[in-house]
Amino acid sequence: MSRDMKKLTGLVAATFTPLTTDGAINLSVIGSYIDYLTEKQSVKKVFVNGTTGEACSFTVDERKRLAAEWCLQGKGKLEQVIVHVGCMSIKDTQELAQHASSIGADGIAVISPSYFKPTNADALRMFLKEVGASAPDLPLYYYHIPSMTGVALEVADVLNGIEKMIPSFKGVKYSGTDLRDLGQCVCYSQSHNWSVLYGVDEQLLGALVLGVHGAVGSTYNYLGCKMKQMLSAFDEGNMTQARDIQFKCMDVITFAKNLGFDVAVNKQVMSELSGLALGPPRLPMLPCPISKAQTIAQKIKDSFCLT
Numbered sequence: 001m002s003r004d005m006k007k008l009t010g011l012v013a014a015t016f017t018p019l020t021t022d023g024a025i026n027l028s029v030i031g032s033y034i035d036y037l038t039e040k041q042s043v044k045k046v047f048v049n050g051t052t053g054e055a056c057s058f059t060v061d062e063r064k065r066l067a068a069e070w071c072l073q074g075k076g077k078l079e080q081v082i083v084h085v086g087c088m089s090i091k092d093t094q095e096l097a098q099h100a101s102s103i104g105a106d107g108i109a110v111i112s113p114s115y116f117k118p119t120n121a122d123a124l125r126m127f128l129k130e131v132g133a134s135a136p137d138l139p140l141y142y143y144h145i146p147s148m149t150g151v152a153l154e155v156a157d158v159l160n161g162i163e164k165m166i167p168s169f170k171g172v173k174y175s176g177t178d179l180r181d182l183g184q185c186v187c188y189s190q191s192h193n194w195s196v197l198y199g200v201d202e203q204l205l206g207a208l209v210l211g212v213h214g215a216v217g218s219t220y221n222y223l224g225c226k227m228k229q230m231l232s233a234f235d236e237g238n239m240t241q242a243r244d245i246q247f248k249c250m251d252v253i254t255f256a257k258n259l260g261f262d263v264a265v266n267k268q269v270m271s272e273l274s275g276l277a278l279g280p281p282r283l284p285m286l287p288c289p290i291s292k293a294q295t296i297a298q299k300i301k302d303s304f305c306l307t
Contacts, residue, residue, distance in 0.1 A: 005139045005170060008080060008107060008195040011228055012045040012216040013037055014052040016267045017066060019279035025062050029276055031073045036274050041224030044079040046070065047109065047173070051148055052218040052263060055084055057282040060092050064099050071103045082216075084143060086111035090127060094134035107139035109173055114149035121157040125165055128158075132166040139170035145199065146176050156184035163192055173216050175199030179206060186211040201227075202253045205246040208234050218266050219249065222273040226304050248303045256296045268293035273300065 018029035037043045048070045049055040049063050058066070067083045074081050083105045085096035093110060100108050110131050118124040124142075132140045142159075146152040155172055162169050171194035174182050186196050190211075198207035201217040204227070220227055226245060233241035256265070264281040268288040271278045280287040300306065 005168075006080065006106065007193065007213070008045070008082065008139070008141070008171065008197065009214045010045060011043055011214060011220050011224060011231065012047050012080075012082065012197065013041070013043045013220045013224060014047045014050050014199075014216050014218045015070070016218075016221065016263075016270055016278050017049075017053045017055075017058070018277070019282065021279060023280070023282055025058070025066060026277075026279060027065065027069045029278065030066075030069045033274075033276055034070075034073050034077050036276060037221065037224065038077050040274075041220070041222065042228060043220055043224035044077070045082070046074070046078060046080075047082045047084065047216045050084040050109070050143070050216075051145060051175075052221075052266070053084070054263060054282055054285070056087075057285075060087070060095060063096060067096075067100060067105065068103045071105055075104075080106040082107040082109055082141065084109045084111070085131070086113075086143060088113050088115050090130055093131050097131050097135040097138070101135040101138050105138065107141060107170065108135060109141040109143040111143045111145060112149050112151040112153075114151060117149070117151050118153070121153055121160070124151070124153060124158055125162055128162070128169070129165045132168050136168050138168060140166060140168045141171050141173055141195070141197075142169075143173045144176055145173075152176075154178075154181050154184075156181055156188060159185060159188050169194070171195035171197065171213075173197045173199055174207075174212075175216075177203065179210060182207060182212070183210045202246075202250045204249075205230065205234065205242055208242075218263075218270075219253070221270050222300070223249065223304065252296075252300050252303050255299050259292055259296060261296070264288045265293060265296070269296050269300070272297040273306070 018026040230245035
């Protein structure tokens with residue numbers, strides 16, 4: 001493996017996918033999107049084609065074009081571009097992994113298949129092994145998100161011995177709420193210098209206490225600066241400030257969830273806060289009423305004193 005495998009740490013924005021009003025991917029927005037993240041939110045690491053990006057609603061070709069544009073436009077601006085390549089088909093997943101390597105991505109992430117699910121940790125490790133072998137020069141991260149995949153295998157079991165099967169394995173994006181399993185993942189990762197990134201934005205502070213190395217989340221698209229302040233406060237031992245920021249995050253997400261907060265709503269909230277024309281979601285998700293997004297956006301502005 002000749003490529004430099006820089007450890008993934010800190011705040012990573014799980015990016016939305018811009019669409020036109022008729023539902024086609026809109027690559028023209030990505031350059032401005034990157035400028036917004038880097039200049040307005042001080043976020044220079046992205047997770048592309050994930051859940052927030054509606055990846056499983058797009059074709060393999062569309063996902064390739066999106067990943068390529070993020071890598072092209074991000075060159076010299078973004079520090080790391082992690083491309084999610086997981087699909088129901090192992091062949092499609094391998095194809096996307098190979099493509100990510102060819103366009104200069106900094107790593108790949110893989111969800112478990114969720115229609116025909118792996119029945120145990122061995123089956124999931126075998127799936128990940130075949131994907132990793134398709135792009136051995138790229139760091140590979142297992143993306144654990146049981147709320148979407150329905151695969152609730154304990155990640156600590158999946159990690160057990162995985163370094164012997166996948167030399168390029170470098171960590172986990174943990175988007176679950178089992179802090180015991182998360183803690184075991186962090187403990188196991190210490191002897192391998194892997195990254196454990198947490199994916200539940202409203203619970204990040206609890207994960208930091210357990211020793212995670214960073215976070216991947218959708219709200220970091222528009223709250224990146226504020227959440228980086230929380231990371232800094234935690235690192236400095238200022239738990240009062242860290243808790244204050246986390247509590248505000250919890251409050252706005254609870255407010256949003258009470259109104260109905262899914263990817264489609266979050267995408268429109270991002271458009272309202274950033275000024276970027278991200279467009280509608282792809283079916284079967286339905287567009288968010290503008291008034292709902294504006295109400296949530298105003299709550300975020302008021303809570304975090306944004307202008």
